[in-house]
Amino acid sequence: MKAIDLVSKTEELISPGISACVGCNVELSLRVVMRVLGPNTILAVPPGCMGGVGVVGWDMKSGAKVPVFFPLLDNPASMLAGIKLHYDRLGEDVNVVAFAGDGATVDAGFQCLSGAAERGDKIIYICYDNEGYMNTGYQRSGSTTKGAWTSTTPVNKEGIGGKMQNKKDFPMIMAMHDIPYMATANPAYVQDMVNKIEKAKQVDNGLAYIHIFNPCITGWGVKSEESIEVARLAVQSNFAPLYEVENGNFKLNMNPRNPKPVKEYLQKIKKFSHLTDEDIEELQADTDKKWNRLVNLASL
Amino acid sequence: MKFKSKYIVPVGADGIYEIDTGKWRTERPVMDKDKCIECGICAMYCPVFSIIKEDEKYIITYDYCKGCGICVHECPKDAIDMIPEEGK
Ligand SMILES: Cc1ncc(C[n+]2csc(CCOP(=O)(O)OP(=O)(O)O)c2C)c(N)n1
Ligand code: SF4
Ligand code: SF4
Ligand code: SF4
Ligand SMILES: [Mg+2]
Numbered sequence: 001m002k003a004i005d006l007v008s009k010t011e012e013l014i015s016p017g018i019s020a021c022v023g024c025n026v027e028l029s030l031r032v033v034m035r036v037l038g039p040n041t042i043l044a045v046p047p048g049c050m051g052g053v054g055v056v057g058w059d060m061k062s063g064a065k066v067p068v069f070f071p072l073l074d075n076p077a078s079m080l081a082g083i084k085l086h087y088d089r090l091g092e093d094v095n096v097v098a099f100a101g102d103g104a105t106v107d108a109g110f111q112c113l114s115g116a117a118e119r120g121d122k123i124i125y126i127c128y129d130n131e132g133y134m135n136t137g138y139q140r141s142g143s144t145t146k147g148a149w150t151s152t153t154p155v156n157k158e159g160i161g162g163k164m165q166n167k168k169d170f171p172m173i174m175a176m177h178d179i180p181y182m183a184t185a186n187p188a189y190v191q192d193m194v195n196k197i198e199k200a201k202q203v204d205n206g207l208a209y210i211h212i213f214n215p216c217i218t219g220w221g222v223k224s225e226e227s228i229e230v231a232r233l234a235v236q237s238n239f240a241p242l243y244e245v246e247n248g249n250f251k252l253n254m255n256p257r258n259p260k261p262v263k264e265y266l267q268k269i270k271k272f273s274h275l276t277d278e279d280i281e282e283l284q285a286d287t288d289k290k291w292n293r294l295v296n297l298a299s300l
Numbered sequence: 301m302k303f304k305s306k307y308i309v310p311v312g313a314d315g316i317y318e319i320d321t322g323k324w325r326t327e328r329p330v331m332d333k334d335k336c337i338e339c340g341i342c343a344m345y346c347p348v349f350s351i352i353k354e355d356e357k358y359i360i361t362y363d364y365c366k367g368c369g370i371c372v373h374e375c376p377k378d379a380i381d382m383i384p385e386e387g388k
Contacts, residue, residue, distance in 0.1 A: 004340040008353040016364045017318035020347070023368030028347035054317050062312030190344050225369030228345050 001036060001198065003191040010035035015063040020053040023224025025187040025231055026128045026214045030055065030099055032190060033126060034064070036197040041095040042083060044069040046076045046109065048101035049135045050128070055099075073104045077207075078112040081121035088122070095124060095201060102129040102143035106170045117177040120206035127170070127209070130216035138219040142168040146286070147279050149271040150219075159274035169290065171211040175245040181208040183244035183253075188232035192242055192253055199244075213240040221270020233265040238291040239283075243298065250297040262287050321348065325367035327382040329360055335379035342371035342380060 001010070013034040020027040030050055034041070043066055045051045055063040056070040071079045076098040084096040105113060105127035113125060132150050133139040140150040140163050147162045155161035175182040181203045183196040193212070200208035215222050215230045222230050234240040237260040242253040262284045266272040275283075331342075336358065343351035343358050350365040351358055360371070360380075372380045 003344055007340070007343045007349060007351065012349055015316050015318040016348070017321045019319055019321070022324060022366040023370055024347055028345065031347070031349055054319070057312050057317040060312055060314040061317035062315075063317045065316065187345075225373040227347070227368065227370055228374055 001194050003032075003194050006032060006035050006190070006194070011039065011065075013037075013039060013041070013065045014055060015057075015065075018053045018055060018063060020049065021218045021224075023217050023227040024049075025227045026050060026130060026212075026216075027053075029128055029185075029187050029193070029212050029214060032187075032193055033097075033099065033197055034066070036194050037095050037097060037124075037201060039066055040093075041066045041097055042069070042080075043067065044071045044076045044080050044096075044098045044100075046071050046098075046100050046104040047073050047135065048104055048133075049130070050099060050101070052135045071098075073108040075112050076100050076104060076109050077116040077121070077123065077125055080123045080125075081116045081119070084121060084123050096122070097124045097126065099126050099128065101134070102127060102131060102170070103133040103141045105129075106143045106168050106173075107141055113174075114177065117174065117179050117207045117209070120179075122204060122206065124200045124203075124208045124210070126200075126212065128212045128214045129170070130214045130219065131167070132216070132219055134216050134219045138216075143170060145272075145283070147272065147275050147283065148220075149274065155274045159276075162274065166286070171209075171243075174209045174211070175250070177207075178248060179209060180206040181244070181246055183210050184240065184242055185210055185212045186231050186235050186240065186242060187212065187214060188228045188235065189242060189254070196244060199246075215269070219271075221273075222268065226268060230265065230268045233260065233268065236260045237262045237265045237287065239265050239287050241291060241294055243294060250294070250300065252294070252298050259291075321364045321366050322362050325362075325365060325385050326388045327367045327369070328362060328385055329365065329367070329369070329371050329380050330383055331358070331360055332379050332381070333357075335377050337377055337379075339376065342375050345370050345374045 153163040185193040
């Protein structure tokens with residue numbers, strides 16, 4: 001499927017009016033994901049922005065045109081594993097899919113996701129990583145970048161503060177589960193995202209995991225019109241590389257010849273506005289180290 | 301309680317929940333067809349899928365467009381402008 005044809009050749013399966021922030025690229029990602037997956041899909045959206053903006057619906061109304069669950073923050077993967085088994089037993093082939101935030105994925109729901117990955121449950125698990133518990137007021141998560149302002153890692157008037165720990169390298173953690181398919185994605189690279197959802201859909205021998213990097217307009221302080229540009233800069237600077245791991249083989253999907261300085265990405269985001277040159281150098285060094293590790297894995 | 305679904309999980313009995321996000325707009329994107337090359341990039345990045353393709357031409361619809369300005373920013377031909385919404 002060509003990304004440019006999504007709008008004319010696929011069906012919209014999410015309510016046309018959901019209350020995601022103006023310019024939210026998670027909304028874009030969810031619509032793309034569902035357009036590619038199609039109507040033969042059962043969706044689970046745990047508490048978080050996408051649940052909160054109405055994708056699971058309110059009262060007796062649904063926010064999606066496919067069956068959609070509202071699992072707990074801590075159990076989307078195990079709930080879907082059971083649902084998938086039920087349909088396997090009936091002999092019905094249906095995409096069973098989680099669209100979950102980073103809080104639900106890298107922190108709260110990790111043990112059940114890890115279990116499903118290890119057992120080889122045939123579900124598609126998509127994490128939208130907006131680097132924090134955004135729906136409840138922008139708290140830090142294990143996926144928040146070091147140094148970032150969040151409501152639980154405040155910054156004082158002298159510019160001291162921000163998160164003190166590193167971002168969990170979650171795509172790598174999932175890759176190391178030796179699942180059949182693991183990929184990173186980004187809303188600025190829609191064709192790449194479409195290809196990866198199509199691949200995940202084909203997997204029939206275990207769990208497929210996709211990690212989407214989604215800069216958050218409201219929680220990070222990004223201009224709504226720059227929503228896609230900031231996401232693109234994260235790839236162009238190697239801060240959030242695009243890669244996939246198929247049956248243990250790493251492949252880079254984007255290998256910028258002249259990567260931009262991470263500073264160009266950081267500068268567009270208010271949550272990093274207090275960072276000193278040294279802080280930025282540290283993030284650059286960390287980015288370089290992780291990128292080199294990835295290049296090495298891809299050359300094996 | 302009646303649910304519409306061939307699956308064991310429900311789809312809303314009372315239909316689809318939606319809100320008028322078009323009312324949020326303070327500015328509206330307007331396309332200049334003299335500059336537009338019909339590349340579709342604006343439509344691909346619109347988070348609301350408000351830009352549709354009709355008779356091989358891209359057009360902006362306003363029922364749900366939130367006025368984010370992504371289409372303006374991403375258009376390679378500068379063919380879209382934001383103009384203030386009346387009364388806002
Ligand atoms: C066990 C548990 N703790 C706390 C909450 C409250 N809660 C609801 S949504 C949410 C944020 C989830 O963050 P994330 O999964 O990253 O999604 P986002 O809001 O960023 O879209 C929290 C903490 C909850 N629902 N369950
Ligand atoms: S808080 Fe961030 S992720 Fe949540 S709806 Fe708003 S822009 Fe999207
Ligand atoms: S991005 Fe610009 S040139 Fe391309 S279809 Fe949209 S308005 Fe036309
Ligand atoms: S302003 Fe935003 S919501 Fe409106 S058409 Fe452009 S991209 Fe879509
Ligand atoms: Mg989050």
